[in-house]
Amino acid sequence: MSVDSHPSPTGEIVLSLRGISKNFGAVSALTDIDLDVHAGEVVALVGDNGAGKSTLVKILSGVHQASSGSITFQGKPVTLPDPKSALSLGIATVFQDLALCENLDVVANIFLGKELNPMRLDEVSMEVRAWTLLSELSARIPNVREAVASLSGGQRQTVAIARSLLLDPKLILLDEPTAALGVAQTAEVLDLIERVRDRGLGVVMISHNMEDVRAVADRIVVLRLGRNNGIFYPDASNAELVSAITGASNNSVSRRAGRRSTQSQAGTSL
Amino acid sequence: MSDETKTKGPLLDRSDSRVAHTTTFGGAVKAFFDRVRSGDLGSLPVVVGLLVIWTVFTSFNPIFLSSSNLVNMLFDSSTVGVISLGIVCVLMVGEIDLSVGSVSGFASAMLGVLWVNHGWPVWLAILAAVAVGAVFGAVYALLFNRLGMPSFVSTLSGLLAVLGMQLYALNHTGSINLPYGSWVVDFGQTMIMPKIVSYGLALLPGLIMLWAGYSSIKRRSAANLSAPSLTGLLFKAGLITVMIEAIVFYLNQSRGIPWMFGLFAGLVIAMNYAFTRTKWGRSMTAVGGNREAARRSGINVRMIYTSAFVLCSMFASFGGVLAAARLASSSEQAGTGDVNLNAIAAAVIGGTSLFGGRGSSYSALLGIIVIQSISNGLTLLDLSSALRYMITGGVLAVAVIVDSLARKSRVSHGRA
Numbered sequence: 001m002s003v004d005s006h007p008s009p010t011g012e013i014v015l016s017l018r019g020i021s022k023n024f025g026a027v028s029a030l031t032d033i034d035l036d037v038h039a040g041e042v043v044a045l046v047g048d049n050g051a052g053k054s055t056l057v058k059i060l061s062g063v064h065q066a067s068s069g070s071i072t073f074q075g076k077p078v079t080l081p082d083p084k085s086a087l088s089l090g091i092a093t094v095f096q097d098l099a100l101c102e103n104l105d106v107v108a109n110i111f112l113g114k115e116l117n118p119m120r121l122d123e124v125s126m127e128v129r130a131w132t133l134l135s136e137l138s139a140r141i142p143n144v145r146e147a148v149a150s151l152s153g154g155q156r157q158t159v160a161i162a163r164s165l166l167l168d169p170k171l172i173l174l175d176e177p178t179a180a181l182g183v184a185q186t187a188e189v190l191d192l193i194e195r196v197r198d199r200g201l202g203v204v205m206i207s208h209n210m211e212d213v214r215a216v217a218d219r220i221v222v223l224r225l226g227r228n229n230g231i232f233y234p235d236a237s238n239a240e241l242v243s244a245i246t247g248a249s250n251n252s253v254s255r256r257a258g259r260r261s262t263q264s265q266a267g268t269s270l
Numbered sequence: 271m272s273d274e275t276k277t278k279g280p281l282l283d284r285s286d287s288r289v290a291h292t293t294t295f296g297g298a299v300k301a302f303f304d305r306v307r308s309g310d311l312g313s314l315p316v317v318v319g320l321l322v323i324w325t326v327f328t329s330f331n332p333i334f335l336s337s338s339n340l341v342n343m344l345f346d347s348s349t350v351g352v353i354s355l356g357i358v359c360v361l362m363v364g365e366i367d368l369s370v371g372s373v374s375g376f377a378s379a380m381l382g383v384l385w386v387n388h389g390w391p392v393w394l395a396i397l398a399a400v401a402v403g404a405v406f407g408a409v410y411a412l413l414f415n416r417l418g419m420p421s422f423v424s425t426l427s428g429l430l431a432v433l434g435m436q437l438y439a440l441n442h443t444g445s446i447n448l449p450y451g452s453w454v455v456d457f458g459q460t461m462i463m464p465k466i467v468s469y470g471l472a473l474l475p476g477l478i479m480l481w482a483g484y485s486s487i488k489r490r491s492a493a494n495l496s497a498p499s500l501t502g503l504l505f506k507a508g509l510i511t512v513m514i515e516a517i518v519f520y521l522n523q524s525r526g527i528p529w530m531f532g533l534f535a536g537l538v539i540a541m542n543y544a545f546t547r548t549k550w551g552r553s554m555t556a557v558g559g560n561r562e563a564a565r566r567s568g569i570n571v572r573m574i575y576t577s578a579f580v581l582c583s584m585f586a587s588f589g590g591v592l593a594a595a596r597l598a599s600s601s602e603q604a605g606t607g608d609v610n611l612n613a614i615a616a617a618v619i620g621g622t623s624l625f626g627g628r629g630s631s632y633s634a635l636l637g638i639i640v641i642q643s644i645s646n647g648l649t650l651l652d653l654s655s656a657l658r659y660m661i662t663g664g665v666l667a668v669a670v671i672v673d674s675l676a677r678k679s680r681v682s683h684g685r686a
């Protein structure tokens with residue numbers, strides 16, 4: 001058996017990326033990215049600004065299409081030509097820019113695209129469900145019949161998170177879900193991420209807050225300049241993480257980290 | 271905060287102590303003024319505008335507000351009103367159709383050519399005209415969705431192209447007179463609801479309001495949500511009913527309510543239901559508000575645009591058919607002149623935003639009554655059409671200014 005203190009996750013692989021690249025014209029935002037997410041696992045995706053994290057999330061949610069590479073979801077190779085196909089596979093996303101319709105109210109935003117009773121909208125059931133979701137998140141939203149334009153940044157973020165939970169997804173992608181949240185709401189979202197994981201869902205969380213990342217992540221995947229730059233575990237030291245993220249130095253710490261991560265990924269020991 | 275009540279506990283939507291919930295009548299009035307101040311004007315500017323316009327014209331010529339003149343106005347409103355209903359659809363998604371005048375003119379030409387010249391059954395001719403309208407809309411949608419052609423350019427070229435088709439269709443015959451005595455022409459010129467029917471139909475809005483409101487109150491309180499008070503509902507429904515019945519009574523003093531206007535009002539109500547109570551309407555509003563957010567929610571954005579353009583052109587065609595019935599002719603002038611501007615102006619004046627994502631089918635109804643009042647009043651004053659154009663243009667400019675200012679104010683008050 002492995003002497004590695006990080007047993008590989010038990011759940012089956014929900015999502016598997018191989019060699020994903022994305023070019024925006026001359027800019028290669030992503031180059032040759034590999035990523036695995038297991039059921040019941042929280043993967044934190046970290047990296048500096050512009051590292052390509054959001055781009056990766058957008059590829060997985062069907063907003064952008066990869067220039068090359070393959071995506072396997074629940075064991076089957078899939079293509080994600082548009083957001084609808086990602087949603088119907090069970091991939092829910094909270095985008096960094098939230099993507100809410102400001103002219104619609106909170107209930108309408110949460111249920112957008114999946115309204116109950118399409119020919120005669122069931123407003124009452126939708127409103128009840130919205131309140132339930134929001135109270136699970138300890139949301140401080142005064143009135144769900146108010147247009148989203150009147151909400152604060154954190155309230156909007158809560159709405160976006162509530163929306164992603166609506167349709168029992170298999171995989172949740174959270175792009176900086178706690179960036180605008182208050183203390184209680186952040187704790188609530190982290191709790192929620194753990195609850196969601198315990199229900200056997202895969203979670204990919206992007207965050208710049210190392211404390212949050214350590215608190216919930218089972219694995220930490222570092223991107224740097226659009227490339228994989230190592231895989232870490234929550235007990236990795238700050239110095240290791242920081243140097244992997246910034247690439248500040250090619251020092252012994254980062255070399256060691258890189259070595260260790262490739263080993264654990266391959267599931268072998270020295 | 272957590273009060274351990276043995277019963278159902280606080281209402282789901284009343285647990286936040288920071289929100290002032292208006293339960294009293296005074297509170298409701300205050301909330302209304304707050305809304306208006308923040309730029310959520312709704313139909314207030316139209317109602318105010320209408321009162322001003324009517325006061326001015328009546329003071330110049332008392333005939334203006336006479337029952338028979340108003341009935342005439344209802345006949346005239348219905349044709350362009352139907353076209354304007356289509357404009358509401360495209361404005362809702364933040365696009366525009368500048369060719370509705372030409373499309374309506376071509377539809378009226380088709381009616382004349384197919385029905386009178388080729389002897390088609392009239393219903394088939396109407397159906398063909400509306401179907402061809404749908405094709406025009408589909409072409410605009412294709413240009414927009416696949417080639418990214420801005421709708422104001424594609425429909426501007428459509429304006430010319432379709433006008434050309436209209437002139438071509440009437441090339442050999444010039445204008446075609448539709449046979450008097452046919453039900454189509456009767457419908458456009460003389461068919462009036464029997465009084466008893468008009469009073470009965472006037473009850474409907476109030477009754478529907480009561481029924482929908484009551485079932486909503488029941489369901490909301492069953493779901494532990496706050497529900498509006500029954501008295502308020504009764505008051506509102508009663509007020510609406512009294513107002514509509516009074517209008518109907520006044521109009522019944524002369525000829526009465528035209529069936530054509532009944533049809534227009536029915537379409538307005540149907541479209542209002544579609545906009546507010548169906549998934550399609552919700553998607554239209556979402557696409558108009560934030561196209562990318564709508565796409566990321568899994569809405570088929572292209573389909574929504576297509577439905578908007580197709581519906582708009584179909585309403586334009588149908589409006590053209592009604593206009594032909596009204597004039598009992600298919601002429602080369604049909605749909606030209608101010609039809610285009612009036613249809614668009616009506617929607618905007620009625621409160622549908624040019625910026626997308628905000629609007630209501632009632633704006634077509636309210637707006638066209640404003641436009642028709644102006645043109646009718648100016649005609650009674652014997653003003654030249656030169657002046658009529660200038661004044662209508664000015665009113666449209668004012669409406670757009672109100673729209674833009676209200677939008678700015680909404681942004682700064684956190685209302686989209």
Ligand SMILES: Nc1ncnc2c1ncn2[C@@H]1O[C@H](COP(=O)(O)OP(=O)(O)OP(=O)(O)O)[C@@H](O)[C@H]1O
Nearest residue numbers: 024027029047048049050051052053054055056096
């Ligand atoms: N639509 C686009 N068109 C062109 N370039 C883009 C586009 N989206 C992203 N990029 C580029 O791709 C790179 C990665 O961007 P991305 O948004 O994925 O970064 P990120 O890791 O999410 O950064 P942050 O932490 O700031 O959110 C950047 O260099 C950016 O300029």
Ligand SMILES: [Mg+2]
Nearest residue numbers: 053054055096
């Ligand atoms: Mg980002």
